[in-house]
Amino acid sequence: MILEYNRPNTIDEALALLARTKPRTLPLAGGTALNRPSPDAIAVVDLQALGLDGVGRKGNLLILGAMLTLQTILELEGLPAALLAAVQHEATHNLRNVATLAGTLVAADGRSPFATSLLAMDAQLKYLPGEETISLGNLLPVRGELLAGKIITQAVLPTNIRLAYEYVARTPADLSLVCVALAQWPSGRTRLALGGYGASPVLALDGPEAGGAEMAASNAYALAQDEWASAAYRSEVAAVLTRRCLDQLSS
Numbered sequence: 001m002i003l004e005y006n007r008p009n010t011i012d013e014a015l016a017l018l019a020r021t022k023p024r025t026l027p028l029a030g031g032t033a034l035n036r037p038s039p040d041a042i043a044v045v046d047l048q049a050l051g052l053d054g055v056g057r058k059g060n061l062l063i064l065g066a067m068l069t070l071q072t073i074l075e076l077e078g079l080p081a082a083l084l085a086a087v088q089h090e091a092t093h094n095l096r097n098v099a100t101l102a103g104t105l106v107a108a109d110g111r112s113p114f115a116t117s118l119l120a121m122d123a124q125l126k127y128l129p130g131e132e133t134i135s136l137g138n139l140l141p142v143r144g145e146l147l148a149g150k151i152i153t154q155a156v157l158p159t160n161i162r163l164a165y166e167y168v169a170r171t172p173a174d175l176s177l178v179c180v181a182l183a184q185w186p187s188g189r190t191r192l193a194l195g196g197y198g199a200s201p202v203l204a205l206d207g208p209e210a211g212g213a214e215m216a217a218s219n220a221y222a223l224a225q226d227e228w229a230s231a232a233y234r235s236e237v238a239a240v241l242t243r244r245c246l247d248q249l250s251s
Helices: 011-018 070-074 081-090 100-107 113-120 134-146 213-220 233-248
Strands: 003-004 023-027 041-048 057-059 061-065 124-128 130-136 151-158 160-167 178-185 191-193 202-207
Touching: 003 023, 003 100, 003 191, 011 023, 011 041, 011 151, 023 202, 041 070, 070 081, 070 100, 081 160, 100 113, 100 134, 100 151, 113 160, 113 178, 113 191, 124 134, 130 134, 160 202, 178 233, 191 213, 202 213, 213 233
Parallel strands: 003 041, 023 041
Antiparallel strands: 057 061, 061 151, 124 130, 124 151, 160 178, 178 191, 191 202
8 A cells, every 4th residue: 555655856855765664665666566456555756757767878788777668668779579579578568658677677576578588688787876786687586675775777788699588378468387588699608597487587597608508497497386387397398498599599
């Protein structure tokens, strides 16, 4: 339950509000997560007026403002087709128009195609106070505690990579039972991320080449069992989807 709404005009004002311990105060991005019914009483800080929706490029890096909506990201030029497919798979058109980059990552569980793809791309996130930078992979396990009183301002993505994304779901409209994102750099560096299970996507491989990727995928999901699918199924499918991604990037 939202008991207090604030819409500051500066970053400093927003950080001052978020520093409070009473009432518990959280940043409000697109609102797709915080507007869900909840018994907890919270105050929210609307970030829409802070100018965190810019887009920039610096060398081989793409800099995306944290308040960009998923629909805006989908309409950007130059992004890998696989990332656009993951954005489309993340949410319906109406939700993409309000869900933000940072809000989606903070609220993401293991079934998030967008978080899985950015994990494969080794996305770096910048946050205030302190102008700190952290990789998405390091953030996901500790985001609840680490981001208390903080504001994500940007996501930084490499543009000199190739990306493949594959998934299996019960229906095309469902989130995945297993999804795989595979990113490769010109140097041969390969990162493999798996989604569809658990509290957050997992990084199965980050190495100088793609050797062993299928086995890494299978091993990473060897215990990935829940009410939706067995571990044996996920382990086998993860390896198959990884092979498909490898084939895409080698063709």
